[in-house]
Amino acid sequence: MFAEFETFIRERTDLSDADIEVIRSLAIEKIVRKKESLLHAGEVCRYKMFVSKGLLRTFCTKEDGSDYILQFSPENSWTTDPESFDKLIPSVCNIDALEYSEVIMWTKEDFNYLFANIPGLKAYTQKLIVQNMYVVRQRVLSVISSTPEEKYDEFIKNYPNVFARVPLHMVASYLGVSTKTLSRIRHAQLVR
């Protein structure tokens, strides 16, 4: 499980073997079955997580029972609830597995240690936060300005490996579009 992470991080940083070994020594490997939860809203998110295999979902449930998906996390991506993790406050979101997944986790204490002692990891993490900000800003813009058709096309273009693996109602709940609208769009595209 750590092998996938090691490949991933070596491609993006110039961490030494010793650095990797320290990171490994603090990593918690976890198998998550489909539908199993990693975080419930109201709990503090105690881990920074790397998905080495599978697909996680970060979602919120409103009082009326409807779900809204903030993030899909396929293999080779990071996830956490950043505000809950950083400030040790209850999370407003849930994280669960949409497929059998393998996840590597670090506690806040351990990640802080790594962050403070491995400059290459610190630089990488900061770059990741900034890149994440670009993506989330673009997402805000898309959600407020794009038509449902544009949102659907962007999703397929940006997340082809997620699109093929999740039911349409989840794509709808990520895009903030009704499932009915998305079904209509998909049908129109299939016949055109």
Place this chain on the structure above:
Amino acid sequence: MFAEFETFIRERTDLSDADIEVIRSLAIEKIVRKKESLLHAGEVCRYKMFVSKGLLRTFCTKEDGSDYILQFSPENSWTTDPESFDKLIPSVCNIDALEYSEVIMWTKEDFNYLFANIPGLKAYTQKLIVQNMYVVRQRVLSVISSTPEEKYDEFIKNYPNVFARVPLHMVASYLGVSTKTLSRIRHAQLVR
């Protein structure tokens, strides 16, 4: 104009007088009249900007001529197009002034110098990026999950000092709700 910035930054950091003096020596002070542009889509955003007075707007215009507001920046807030500024690529957004404004600007080169040489400013900037990420994630969640009524209420609660200063159609264009819907909500609230 720099006085407002100095007060702001001293409240949030423990920068020395010498640090402040270096930051001041590289600052460009700019008066922006109402409706004047600071950035056109397609240009590289060359400045990190602090609004010491007034109100700026970051917005994108679609091909059909409709505007979508990504961000309002009232006094005592920062703005830039982060991806354009960081990577020197054309911006997809415009920035203009909704009121007479006073803005302090630093070029990328100068800001990089400050970032590298003033640890207190670096720590503050990194904290700001992380806080900004919390806000933008929350905004995504709100845009995809909230009803127009909830979006309107959240906006009034979170940005009372902006709400009172901008026309309703701009609030609509920030929330991703039609002006017609927002007028109906406002009317319903006024009479209840």
